[in-house]
Structures are given as C-alpha cells and as structure tokens.
Amino acid sequence: MTPSPPADGWDEAPCALLVLRADGSLLEVNRRLLDWVGRDRDELLGGVRVGHLLTVGGRIYWETHLAPLLRVEGRLDEVALDLNGADGRLPVLLSAVTHPGSNGSGTVVHVALSSAKERTRYERELLAARRAADDAAASVQVLQDATAALSRAIGVTAVADAALSAAVGPLGAAAGTLWLVDGDGALVAHSSRGEAPPPGPPRRVLLHDGHSLDRAATRPDGRIVVPLLGSAALQGVLSLAARDGLGDEPLDLAMLTALGQQAGLALDRAQLYEQSASVAHELQRALLAVEPPDDQRFAVATTYRPGVERLEVGGDWYDVFLAEEGVLSLVVGDVVGRGLPAASAMGQLRSAVRAVAGAEAGPAGLLSRLDRFVERVQAATMATIAYAELDLVGGRLRYACAGHPPPLLLPANGPPRLLWGGRSTPLGAYVAAGQRGEAVVQLEPWDRLLLYTDGLFERRDRALDEGLQLLTDTAAELSTVPLRDAVQSLTARLLKDERSRDDVCVLLISWLGGAFERQLSADLSALSAVRRALAGWLLDSGVAVDARHDLVLAASEAITNAAEHGGRSLASARVTLRARIEQTERGTEQVVLQVQDQGEWRPENSSDERGRGLTIMGALMDDVSIDNVGGTTVVMTRRVDRAHA
Amino acid sequence: MSIEIVPGPADVRVLEAGGEIDIAVVALLMDRLDALVTGADAVVLDMSPVSFLDSSGLRLVDRLARECGVRAVPFRVAAAHGSPSRRVLEIVGMTGDLVTADRDAAEAAVRAERLTQQSTAANTQTVPA
Numbered sequence: 001m002t003p004s005p006p007a008d009g010w011d012e013a014p015c016a017l018l019v020l021r022a023d024g025s026l027l028e029v030n031r032r033l034l035d036w037v038g039r040d041r042d043e044l045l046g047g048v049r050v051g052h053l054l055t056v057g058g059r060i061y062w063e064t065h066l067a068p069l070l071r072v073e074g075r076l077d078e079v080a081l082d083l084n085g086a087d088g089r090l091p092v093l094l095s096a097v098t099h100p101g102s103n104g105s106g107t108v109v110h111v112a113l114s115s116a117k118e119r120t121r122y123e124r125e126l127l128a129a130r131r132a133a134d135d136a137a138a139s140v141q142v143l144q145d146a147t148a149a150l151s152r153a154i155g156v157t158a159v160a161d162a163a164l165s166a167a168v169g170p171l172g173a174a175a176g177t178l179w180l181v182d183g184d185g186a187l188v189a190h191s192s193r194g195e196a197p198p199p200g201p202p203r204r205v206l207l208h209d210g211h212s213l214d215r216a217a218t219r220p221d222g223r224i225v226v227p228l229l230g231s232a233a234l235q236g237v238l239s240l241a242a243r244d245g246l247g248d249e250p251l252d253l254a255m256l257t258a259l260g261q262q263a264g265l266a267l268d269r270a271q272l273y274e275q276s277a278s279v280a281h282e283l284q285r286a287l288l289a290v291e292p293p294d295d296q297r298f299a300v301a302t303t304y305r306p307g308v309e310r311l312e313v314g315g316d317w318y319d320v321f322l323a324e325e326g327v328l329s330l331v332v333g334d335v336v337g338r339g340l341p342a343a344s345a346m347g348q349l350r351s352a353v354r355a356v357a358g359a360e361a362g363p364a365g366l367l368s369r370l371d372r373f374v375e376r377v378q379a380a381t382m383a384t385i386a387y388a389e390l391d392l393v394g395g396r397l398r399y400a401c402a403g404h405p406p407p408l409l410l411p412a413n414g415p416p417r418l419l420w421g422g423r424s425t426p427l428g429a430y431v432a433a434g435q436r437g438e439a440v441v442q443l444e445p446w447d448r449l450l451l452y453t454d455g456l457f458e459r460r461d462r463a464l465d466e467g468l469q470l471l472t473d474t475a476a477e478l479s480t481v482p483l484r485d486a487v488q489s490l491t492a493r494l495l496k497d498e499r500s501r502d503d504v505c506v507l508l509i510s511w512l513g514g515a516f517e518r519q520l521s522a523d524l525s526a527l528s529a530v531r532r533a534l535a536g537w538l539l540d541s542g543v544a545v546d547a548r549h550d551l552v553l554a555a556s557e558a559i560t561n562a563a564e565h566g567g568r569s570l571a572s573a574r575v576t577l578r579a580r581i582e583q584t585e586r587g588t589e590q591v592v593l594q595v596q597d598q599g600e601w602r603p604e605n606s607s608d609e610r611g612r613g614l615t616i617m618g619a620l621m622d623d624v625s626i627d628n629v630g631g632t633t634v635v636m637t638r639r640v641d642r643a644h645a
Numbered sequence: 646m647s648i649e650i651v652p653g654p655a656d657v658r659v660l661e662a663g664g665e666i667d668i669a670v671v672a673l674l675m676d677r678l679d680a681l682v683t684g685a686d687a688v689v690l691d692m693s694p695v696s697f698l699d700s701s702g703l704r705l706v707d708r709l710a711r712e713c714g715v716r717a718v719p720f721r722v723a724a725a726h727g728s729p730s731r732r733v734l735e736i737v738g739m740t741g742d743l744v745t746a747d748r749d750a751a752e753a754a755v756r757a758e759r760l761t762q763q764s765t766a767a768n769t770q771t772v773p774a
Contacts, residue, residue, distance in 0.1 A: 560667070
C-alpha cells in the first residue's frame with residue numbers, strides 16, 4: 001500500500017507553491033510563499049495576480065513574455081525571476097504547468113518557485129572566477145608580450161624602452177622612470193615615460209628603506225619600485241607612479257616583479273652585447289685609423305660610414321701607404337660578412353697587403369699572393385679588393401681589381417671615366433695560375449682617383465649601371481672642390497636615400513704632380529737651402545748620387561746667372577727653379593731643370609765667371625738653352641736612369 | 646763655409662777651406678783674403694773638405710792666386726780626385742800646374758817653386774852689371 005503524501009506537504013514544502021486561475025490571480029498559496037513575501041493569505045487571495053509578487057521588471061517580463069508563453073506552451077521551466085520578498089529582492093526559479101482543472105473549475109496553473117539565492121551566489125562566484133581567470137590570462141599575455149619585446153631589444157637603451165613601455169602601458173602604471181646601476185653601484189636615471197626625468201646625481205640609497213629589494217613593492221609615498229635583477233646582481237630599478245583616478249585598479253605587484261626579472265636578464269644580455277659590439281667597433285676604428293704618408297706629391301681624403309640597420313661592424317676597409325720610396329699603394333677592400341669575424345679577417349688581410357706590397361710584385365703579383373693567403377684565412381675568402389700603385393714622381397698608375405667595383409678616374413682636364421682594366425675574380429675564388437692581371441694608366445698633375453666599396457652605389461631596387469652613372473656624375477660635379485669636402489659631399493649625396501645598405505668606404509686621392517718648384521729672392525740668401533731641397537727631390541725620385549751632384553751644381557749655376565742678370569739689387573726680383581722628370585720620345589727619362597727670372601741678359605755683365613758658369617752647365621747637362629724673351633729662362637736637360645721605373 | 650789657417654810646416658802657410666762656397670758666401674770672404682796671405686812665404690789652399698763649389702767659388706781661388714802672385718809667393722791648390730772642388734776645377738780647365746791631388750804634393754810643389762825663385766834671384770844678383 002503506497003503511503004499517502006504527507007498532509008502538511010503543501011505548506012511545508014521547501015518551495016513556494018501557488019495555484020493560479022487562468023487570469024493569473026492567486027487561487028491557492030502555501031505557507032512558504034507567505035513567509036517569503038511576508039503577506040497574509042487573505043491579502044493575497046483577494047484577487048492579487050501573480051505579477052504583483054514580482055519586482056517591477058519581473059512583472060513586465062511575466063505579462064509580456066511568460067504569461068503568453070504559458071498559454072501557448074502550457075508550461076514554463078526554470079525561469080529566473082525576482083520575487084518582491086519580505087527582506088528585499090529574492091531570486092527564484094519559476095516553473096509552471098497548466099492543468100485543465102477538476103470539478104469544472106476551469107484551467108488552473110500550478111506554479112512552483114524555488115529559491116535561487118544560493119544558485120545566484122554560485123553563478124556570481126563562477127562569473128567572478130571566470131573573469132579572474134580571463135584577467136590572469138590577459139596578464140600572462142601582457143607579460144609574454146613584454147618578455148618578447150625585451151628579448152628583441154638590442155642594446156641597453158632598447159631594453160629600457162621595452163620595459164618602460166610594458167610598465168607604463170599594458171601593466172597600468174601612469175608614469176615611470178628606469179634607473180640603471182652604474183659601475184660604482186649607484187643608481188642613475190636612464191629614461192622616463194609620462195613624467196620628467198628626475199634631476200640630481202646618481203643615488204646611492206636603494207629606493208626602499210635600504211632593505212634589499214627582491215620583488216616589486218609599494219613605497220610609503222605611493223610609488224611602486226620594481227627591482228630589475230640580473231643573473232648576478234641588480235641591474236636597475238623601475239620606479240612607477242600608479243594611476244589614481246576613480247575605478248583604477250592598483251598595480252599588480254606580482255606581474256611587475258615578473259617583468260622586473262625579465263628586464264633584469266635582458267639588461268644582462270644587452271650589456272654583454274654592447275661590450276662585444278664595442279670591442280668590434282674599437283677594432284674597426286683602430287684598423288681604419290690610417291695615417292697617410294706625408295708627401296707633397298699627393299693629397300688624400302677618406303671616409304667610412306657604417307651600414308644602416310646594422311649594429312655590427314662590417315668588413316670594409318681602406319689603406320694608403322708607401323710600398324717603397326716614391327711608390328704609393330692605395331687599397332680599398334670588402335670582406336664578406338659582419339661582426340667580429342669579419343673585422344678580424346679584414347685586419348689580417350690589411351696587414352697581408354702591407355706586407356706583400358712592393359714594386360717587383362705589382363698589383364697582379366699582390367693579388368696572386370693574397371689568393372694564397374686567403375687559403376689559410378677562411379673568413380677572408382671571397383673578399384673583393386681594388387689595389388693601385390702610383391709612381392709619385394712620374395704619375396704612372398698600375399691597378400688591379402679582384403671582384404671589386406672599378407676605380408673612377410677624375411682627370412683635371414677631361415671627363416671622368418671608370419677604369420675597367422685589370423679585372424679578375426674575388427680573392428680565393430677559382431682563378432687559374434697567371435690569371436691575375438693588371439692595367440696601367442698615366443695620370444697628369446692634379447688628376448684625381450676615387451676608390452670605394454659597393455655600398456656607395458649599389459641599391460637593391462636600382463640597376464648597377466644607374467648607380468655607377470650617378471656616382472660618376474656626382475663626382476664630376478665635385479671635381480674642383482677641395483678633397484676633404486669633396487669626399488664628404490660625394491658620400492652624403494649618394495647616401496641621401498638611406499634605405500638599407502651596406503657599409504661604405506671611400507678614398508679620394510689627388511696626384512699633385514711630381515714636379516719640384518722653388519722661388520728665391522734675387523739676393524740668393526736661400527740658395528743653399530734650395531740646393532738641399534733639390535737634392536732631396538732628386539733622391540726621392542731615385543736619381544743616383546753622381547747625377548744628383550751634377551744636377552744640383554748646374555741648377556746653382558743657372559740660378560746665380562739669373563740673379564746676376566735680373567738685377568741682384570732689386571729686392572723684389574725673384575728667381576724660380578723648376579725641376580721635373582720627363583719621358584723622352586726614345587723612351588728614356590730625363591731631368592729637366594728650368595730657371596727663370598724677370599731680368600734681361602745684359603751682355604756687358606758677362607765676365608769670365610759667367611763664362612765659367614755656362615761652361616760648367618754645358619759640361620754637366622746634355623743640353624742647355626737660354627731664352628731671353630720677357631726675362632731669361634734657362635732650360636737644361638740631362639738623361640737619367642732612375643732606381644725604379 | 647770657412648777658410649782658416651791651419652797648423653803646418655814653418656815654411657808653408659796652409660789654408661783649409663770647408664763647407665759650401667757659392668755666390669752668397671764668396672763676397673763675405675773676399676775681405677779676409679789679404680790677411681790670410683800676408684807674411685807667408687808659400688801658400689797652399691786645401692779644398693778637399695769643400696762640399697760645394699761653383700763658378701762663384703772659383704773667384705776665391707782666382708783672388709788668392711792673384712794676391713800670391715803680386716807678392717811673388719808660390720801658391721798651389723790641393724783638391725782630391727773626385728771631390729766636388731776637383732770636378733769644378735777640371736771642368737773649367739783650371740787644373741794643370743795649379744792643382745795637386747793632396748796637401749803634401751802641394752807643399753812639395755810650393756817649396757820647389759820657392760827654391761827656384763831664390764836661386765834665380767841669387768843668380769840674378771851675382772851677375773855683374
């Protein structure tokens with residue numbers, strides 16, 4: 001026999017039970033409901049509709065949505081509503097079912113309301129937990145982004161920037177300053193964001209009571225301090241100001257601590273990088289610090305520009321030195337690669353060139369020897385080099401290019417032209433024996449020569465020919481500008497479009513001619529000094545000692561002659577001595593001495609002495625000619641065999 | 646440039662010239678030449694140490710020769726073969742009797758000439774009018 005339902009089940013049910021008429025008015029209610037709404041039975045059963053028991057919003061919802069639904073569906077399941085309870089809003093879940101009714105009383109609706117207070121609390125907690133989880137995920141993402149930015153940063157400044165950007169940004173600080181620990185252990189303000197950098201000298205005291213700082217913390221004055229701990233020691237401190245507007249959340253100290261740790265390690269790396277970068281830069285600076293020989297027969301200007309976007313050193317270099325007396329070596333080269341290996345290979349190659357250069361080998365011979373050298377120095381393989389030897393006395397230029405852009409000749413008179421002779425493959429590239437060639441060009445006094453690396457004219461989006469033409473045209477425009485300005489202007493103009501490009505090395509040399517010239521006042525007080533200078537020039541030019549003595553004697557005679565003719569008493573009268581070395585038609589070389597004065601040959605001043613002078617000149621020189629038009633010019637020549645070609 | 650009396654035998658005055666002798670220098674020395682030969686019985690000019698000599702410098706030699714000639718004093722020039730002064734003297738054809746290769750030869754030459762002078766004078770004197 002089934003037990004009958006408890007008699008007081010209706011009133012004692014844990015939920016509120018109602019029976020409604022079809023129009024929504026209350027037919028029956030249980031005690032639970034009366035307790036919940038705090039009203040009497042009589043009150044409610046006098047025609048009150050169920051809507052009145054709800055909050056305003058709930059009532060509207062009931063009337064516009066739920067009641068119609070009930071009529072259509074005949075039921076409602078677990079609808080969340082708020083009851084106008086005795087102690088305030090009471091969240092409930094409403095379920096209802098329509099019943100045709102017994103005893104002919106018409107349709108009734110059975111309604112059960114169960115309290116949703118706990119459930120709502122549970123839902124709210126769930127939502128809060130999910131929001132917290134989302135926030136945490138977002139924070140982790142922020143931290144990941146910051147860490148990625150820190151690891152991309154190259155150099156201390158970039159790391160500081162990344163750390164400040166993360167803190168005064170996604171991590172919510174209003175403003176901040178990054179301090180770095182210097183060599184003495186004091187803190188120096190490095191950079192700030194959102195606030196002015198603090199003035200004053202480095203600070204000794206850590207910004208937190210002197211206690212050692214191992215995580216982010218709030219100072220009594222409200223600032224947040226975050227230690228940037230490297231692997232071995234404190235690298236710096238981030239000092240942050242929190243936002244203080246309404247609704248701003250306080251800064252997440254745990255996140256900031258994590259950021260601080262990442263930033264500290266990034267600073268470790270940045271310092272190591274800067275040290276090694278500076279070693280490489282120092283090396284490169286030392287290698288490029290070339291002191292050209294001091295010689296009146298040429299002038300040279302050089303410049304070096306590091307590549308854009310690159311923080312590492314490159315492998316470009318230039319060099320100018322005397323291969324031997326009177327022979328000037330000019331070098332511009334380009335080693336493959338970057339960084340310390342390239343810089344060190346470049347240094348070795350530069351030394352090798354200096355060691356090997358000498359007139360017997362010449363440019364082709366030098367390149368052949370360098371081929372053998374790079375077999376042993378792997379990093380120098382495939383280097384390109386333009387090498388030239390200039391005879392400072394006669395102006396003859398021998399040159400060769402191993403895979404390097406052609407030198408540009410800028411004649412004093414005439415259009416510029418690229419020197420395409422003497423070309424062969426880069427160093428160490430396959431080259432058959434004897435394949436290293438060279439070419440020769442004769443310079444005239446005041447001609448210029450430009451050597452450079454490909455960064456000067458090569459661009460990824462421009463044809464090589466176009467670049468070379470631009471180089472040629474620009475150099476031609478600057479042909480009369482003083483050397484140092486010319487090389488700077490040329491480089492600046494060609495690098496105006498500073499999109500990504502390689503390093504650039506430029507060397508511009510002007511041959512001033514091998515001639516000798518001196519002027520003396522007619523009192524000849526400087527005669528001895530001029531003799532010495534001429535002897536020096538002849539020595540530099542490779543003239544043998546006996547010939548030197550004879551030439552100096554002949555010059556001295558001619559000068560004495562000129563002074564006596566020109567009027568020694570005139571203080572303003574001047575005598576000019578010029579000497580040069582010429583190629584004759586027969587292919588030999590001769591020294592040409594020319595002495596000029598403004599006076600006239602006065603035969604009555606001829607004396608035995610002057611006669612002797614002419615006798616001496618005639619005996620020592622191959623040819624003496626005297627021209628009396630507009631002053632007196634004596635030209636004397638003598639064949640010489642010089643010590644080298 | 647310098648020209649100085651140097652220690653030598655009692656009967657020959659030795660002048661040593663050194664440095665560079667050119668037009669700028671010669672003018673300065675001319676005034677001293679008189680004093681350099683006065684009172685000497687025989688004069689030798691040693692030019693081997695001279696590092697430079699041109700036609701103007703030869704004036705010095707000319708002048709010394711003339712001063713000695715006026716005083717009837719034998720005069721020789723010593724110039725080593727290959728030295729700068731020798732070369733110039735050769736070119737202008739001033740070698741011959743005037744120039745010897747070294748100081749000793751020059752001293753011998755002036756002594757010989759002195760003896761000849763003295764014996765000629767003696768001979769001249771002993772012949773009755």
